[in-house]
Amino acid sequence: MVSGPPPFVPGVFVGAAHFYRLRVYFEDTDLSGIVYHANYLRYMERARSDMLRLAGIDQRAAMEAGEGAWAVTDLAIKYLRPAKLDDDLTVVSTVEAVRGASVIIAQRILRGQDELTPEVLTGGRVTAAFLSPEGRPRRQPAGWAERFTAIMNGETNPC
Structure with a gap:
């Protein structure tokens, strides 16, 4: 009996490290079947957003509360x-x-199922x-820096 999607x-x-899996679809590629250069940035953004969500960092709630939002500065x-x-x-992704008011995240995109020799x-x-609604840098909401530090230190449950 099916009770809904998994x-x-x-x-x-x-x-x-945070690991985020994805597959390359036709829409991601140019005419030659190679991923268009801007899509690598999209993949990295999805992975960072997923990492924050898993760490308990609620970006949407911060925006809706008028605290501010993240912006890429470099x-x-x-x-x-x-x-x-x-x-x-x-x-x-690794912190x-x-x-x-900021965080630096390194990211690599790998191909290959063999974890011993993935291709970078x-x-x-x-x-x-983290920027205020007026676009000025401001301190991250309470607890976020501690969560990032926990991730950086290898705590597998940063929340």
């Missing part, structure tokens, strides 16, 4: 190899630094600042 499966934390990305149609990818396709580093 539960949504988000990414997972393993030690200090981004570096290095394309090493192309992802292609139907590839299974994993975005691995590198936590400050009062893209690497990036993102600085996100």
Whole structure:
């Protein structure tokens, strides 16, 4: 007897790293079947959002309460190899630094099921600042910096 769809499966934390799986679809590619360069940024954004959600950081509630929102203030990305149609990818995210109003997150996009020898396709580093509704930097809401620090220290249950 079917009782509905299976539960949504988000990414997972393993030690200090967050792993987020995805598949490359036709819409992600250009005419040659290679992932369009801007889509790597989308994949990284999805993984960061999932990581925050799993850590108990409720971005939507902060916005709705008028506290503010995250904004990317610095981004570096290095394309090493192309992802292609139907590839299974994993975005691995790690917190590198936590400050009062910002966080730095390193991310890699990997291809391959073999965890011993995954192929690194893209690497990036993102600085996100917490901004007030007026667009000025402000301290992260209470507890968020501690959650980021917990993740950075490899606590598997940062909440």
